[in-house]
Amino acid sequence: MVDLILLEDEPTLREEIAEFLESRGYEATCAASMAEFEQRFDPGRHRVAIIDIGLPDGNGLQLIERLRATGLGLGIVVFSARGTSTDKIAGLDVGADHYLGKGCDLDELASTLSALAKRLDLRPRERWRLEVGARRLHAPSAPPVTLSQQDAAVLHCLMQQAGTVVGHQEINRALGAQARDDEQQRLDAQMSRLRRKIQDDCGQILPVKMLRNRGYCFYSPAEIQD
The missing domain is CATH 3.40.50.2300 (Response regulator)
Structure with missing residues (x-):
């Protein structure tokens, strides 16, 4: 935004x-x-x-x-x-x-x-696009990034609710993971790895914010394709 x-x-x-x-x-x-x-x-x-x-x-x-x-x-x-x-x-x-x-x-x-x-006509940024079947993330003006199945599932969960906070439990359900005491730490670690991968592979900063004790928010316009 x-x-x-x-x-x-x-x-x-x-x-x-x-x-x-x-x-x-x-x-x-x-x-x-x-x-x-x-x-x-x-x-x-x-x-x-x-x-x-x-x-x-x-x-x-x-x-x-x-x-x-x-x-x-x-x-x-x-x-x-x-x-x-x-x-x-x-x-x-x-x-x-x-x-x-x-x-x-x-x-x-x-x-x-x-x-x-x-x-002031502050137009939103270009959309990020996720290809679900091919497991590719397209950042604006950058080459696509191939994702693991787990990373694609997390981004799908976040991008289909872009602009809103998605809780840890909802993300875990999207991953098919069972609730565990360390679920937040595991998701934080995965998100850190995913941010590094996106920046290394296409030079863009992944527009995902962590809100402490609440979850994550994908804060840029997003599009999802099958």
């Missing part, structure tokens, strides 16, 4: 927001300070920024001003505990597209991001 960067200094909230966004199909890069944002922000990749205002090393409004001065077509959403009318006006005046208070429901944040993506 859309690559975004999240700037939030409070660790628990940052993790909660990132996991929520990833469950909605976003690829989220996290930063805890303005300095870390500057290090991790990739203008060729990140198309939306979610920015807190009160930060340990400065004011997020100054960062927004700098971003707007570059002329990048970046979507910017302020997500801040500072929620007075004066704060909101200041944020919008320096170039934020939207200004949300931290007391809002995360579904409101998701709706705001969806509306922003449509307005």
Whole structure:
């Protein structure tokens, strides 16, 4: 879907927001300070920024001003505990597209991001395609990768529900595996091997996110062929 960067200094909230966004199909890069944002922000990749205002090393409004001065077509959403009318006006005046208070429901944040993506015409990435019978995965603009039966079964399970979180038990049922105490560790190990294989064979990063204690999400548009 859309690559975004999240700037939030409070660790628990940052993790909660990132996991929520990833469950909605976003690829989220996290930063805890303005300095870390500057290090991790990739203008060729990140198309939306979610920015807190009160930060340990400065004011997020100054960062927004700098971003707007570059002329990048970046979507910017302020997500801040500072929620007075004066704060909101200041944020919008320096170039934020939207200004949300931290007391809002995360579904409101998701709706705001969806509306922003449509307005800015942030088109989704090219589709990944899985050939089930031939056990081949086609990454965008890359040669196909031949898969093992087990890897093909895992990807089939994830790609047919692209954009949603698929739990460990459901993936194990797709594999025909019996429930075991170490099922999560075994799936994590398999997914790590599969990521390495895809990157080694076709140079692409497999768009699968692990959400701790919940499962996995294939976060790019996907197509499945028999």
